[in-house]
Amino acid sequence: MSLIDLANPSRFLALVARLLPWLTAATLLTFAAGGVAAYLAPDDYQQGATVKIMFIHVPAAWLGIFAWVLMSIAALGTLVWRHPLADVAGKAAAPIGAAFTLMCLLTGSLWGRPMWGTYWVWDARLTSVLILFLMYLGVIAVWRTVEEPARAARAAAVLTLVGLINIPIIKFSVDWWNTLHQGASVIRLGGSAIHVSILIPLLVMVAAFTLLFVTLHLAAMRNEILRRRLRTMMMIQADATA
């Protein structure tokens, strides 16, 4: 099956039906492995057991950013190539990305209280992630308020591409400004600053969360295609009764 074949919603739905059981099984297995590895991981010499919050906080942060980048690629698909599945992909990713960004903010706050002595501080990293969450809500609001799907897709795509500016700001905020949030420790020049006994469980959890995202995104895309089919049927009915 070529990439162009996937532009056909029926073929895409058939592919999703075949993939979802395998993806669900892979997600569950990876979460089981990650959960055991996270439980067995040693405490940090400074942070103690609170380092275990990192195993959900970092993957949630990664997915909050990843979903926006995915939506930006979909936005290009909508505006430049007018790919039939591009706006479906963008629309389906927004609530999932928002949920993981909220998870990042909540778990970060619960990690910050014992380590920093506060749930929240208006530093560059925390504020830029909060802005990312608000931008997700903005995109969802556009999809919900503009009734005609093609117009909503264009408006959401423009907003998504404008919001892409925030992604490097989130990444480099800890380098550009003095922040209470620590600097980069997983991906940085000179290698990871995290000991391998903690890094391996973290990477397994990142893989598990990413598989979960892919599974949920494909399922949400399938729902969105069904929603458009229903809309078409309702318009035909309205035509017939008019």
Next chain:
Amino acid sequence: MSASLGPYGGFIVAAYLSALVIIAMLIAWIILDRRNLLRLIAEMEKRGMGRRSRHGEKQA
């Protein structure tokens, strides 16, 4: 369980619980949305509202 996680066990448990609740809500939303859409599509089909082919027949 939180006692074995040290003095901040409550924060660790709360963080994991919040993550679980968010993931559970996401999964429930997707499953319920699909069920609702399939039900509505089945109702439309029962009323004789097919997709484009039927529309084409009507117009022809």
